[in-house]
Amino acid sequence: AEPSRSEITEISSTLPEDILPPLLTERARSTLHIECCLKTHSTVRYDVIRGQVEKFLREFKTSLLCHSEITDFQDVALLKENVEYMIVAEAGSDTSDIQILENVDLDIHVYQLNEDDVVEEYQEEENVLTANYWDLPARALDGLWDNLIFDENIKTRLLDYVYTTILFADRNVNSNIISWNRIILLHGPPGTGKTTLCRAFAQKLSIRLAERYSHGKLFEINSHSLFSKWFSESGKLVQKLFQQIYDLIDDDDAFVCILIDEVESLAATRRSALSGAEPLDAVRVVNALLTQIDKLKQEKNVLILTTSNITEAIDIAFIDRADIKQYIGLPSQQAIYAILSSCIRELMRVRIIAEEEFLLDWRAVELYQHTNSIDNPSIRLYSICGKSYAHFLKSWATTTLKDFLKALEHVVDNETIGRKLTLENQGEGEACKMLINERN
Template structure:
């Protein structure tokens, strides 16, 4: 039976990960930890601890409060930061859900990192020239910004982070996994086009940033599940063994945190159910059994996390579902979530001057408050109305629907 972390657990976890001194208590409550993410320029050679100290000094001297999920851009007057920092972001504040954080009431956890400029590396089967896996060195430039631009109705992203913080705390305290079981597996399931795979990649990127003081770099190893079935009888099991040997080679590096992504895991886990009707049932069953065996071995490693996705939950083998610590449904976005998605896209087009900014787009909460009093010509109100028409759609058909609506807008 899995143990759910309490609020005090999460506060302790955050402190443990940053190797910081336990925060002082204020009127019987632990101070919140506000996460600041500081990305250095590629050419920067300044030590991370020097940047961390300078960022905290700057924030304490020139800021009284900070807005969560916003960018700090006014550090240009500090020479060291101007020369070395590419951007700085205010993330979340631990268990405190308040959007505005008063700095005198929080402890700052400043995460300093540099983006890896290398492209994704593709691995192929030599004999059959089939793509078996992709892997990234993290944090990667190619995945930069994904996490902050993923918008869900539930607090899914915070839950995922808290889960990893909990597994790290349990491992540090040598919690007996036979008593409190955790397998280091997350399953995201739901209809296509809801951002499951993108969330997994963004989550791996986020962990490489958040765990930078513990692990100097991260790895994302994305398995092409369809490649594990060979056209040659009895060869599939060997492919699984060979693939996981690559994973073990990555995990052997104690300075790396390794995320393994198995997309559309039902193509593997469903095989055991239907294998008996196939031409080579024993080989198919052997593959799935080998995969489950390898996954069971990985849970003993401290620096690994398995991320899986599925579009067809009913097709997944119950043995795999039982191994997942988190089974999170990712549904179609609501009107509010769609507004957040489309407004972030429009803001990006404004940033690069494809759209000439004329009026500021409101937060969806403000739109709901004022939509019955403001003019229908207000850009935020019009966009929110469009988002209402997009409900029930996935990301795959948002674009086509939006283009169709957009033709009508231009005619008004």
């Protein structure tokens, strides 16, 4: 028989504490993240605000609701004068909605929003937009992260990945033994929020890493602009673009996120070049881009975010380099309900919708939808979401079981899909053909 908890405790009490596994010592405490945005005019030091916020919460709160706003700090003069808003975020791996403060550690992130608009970079000769540039955290991206809703715990997974890369860098993990490239690939149908998630993620990192990096940068590359109509000029464009990126990375106080949107456009160009439809200059451009990306993985303050609308067209070289290959699919009925209910609450807040009806959580709606009247606003909204979900499922009505299982596999095990897309030890031209044939 297995030993009881008391027997384990008695045995463990005779052993040195530093050799015991965590489960035999004191239970690990969760870390509750609090995000505190200062007013633009505030000049108070962040550590002073951080200490005052923790003192306020410990003295006046016994528990906090995750993903909610704290509004009752107005009685504390320093906070009233300097704090614009305060948000309770997540509690690490603990998925409980309510957190008891005596059981958690508080990680308080203090920051100020940058009021500058996005800066656009253009090619001088061809007047083509090459990149967008943000100073983070930016007012234009404020609140974006919290309003993105996905079925899977995608956002937590992305944050955990970055925390892990920072830990590896701090501990000087040998990258020749444990390799990571600082690249994330989001792929899936158009309009599912991939690019928006990348921007919101960069904004979130500038907040979460504020104690380590005083500010963040987001450099969004227009992949279509990397190919010049003039022979041999494309390579110079890539070199010039990445020189700007290296200038940003040289600032050790900045965390730099690079976003390459619609990365499949690079893959299509390379395949065309290999087949003779495009000049070999295009191949050299893509190879130069991959070389520059490989160099960036040595830097501690950079992260590369990529997106693709066409999974089948993603370049094999990008698949091989991505540490995370995350499929972003169409939302479920539950996710649609969460999205629409948040929109309705916002319209109620500004009095566009006059009747302030209380909208239930989708879990409560599923529990009560068979007992309550359809006149209940929450149940009616959930029914509408079901029709919306069924609308895009209708296109699957005549699909084969084989195709359905492939699509299901995308959602359930995106990492496996990423590995399947990586055809190791194959020639690139042959690999692309095999990938297309497999998908067809």
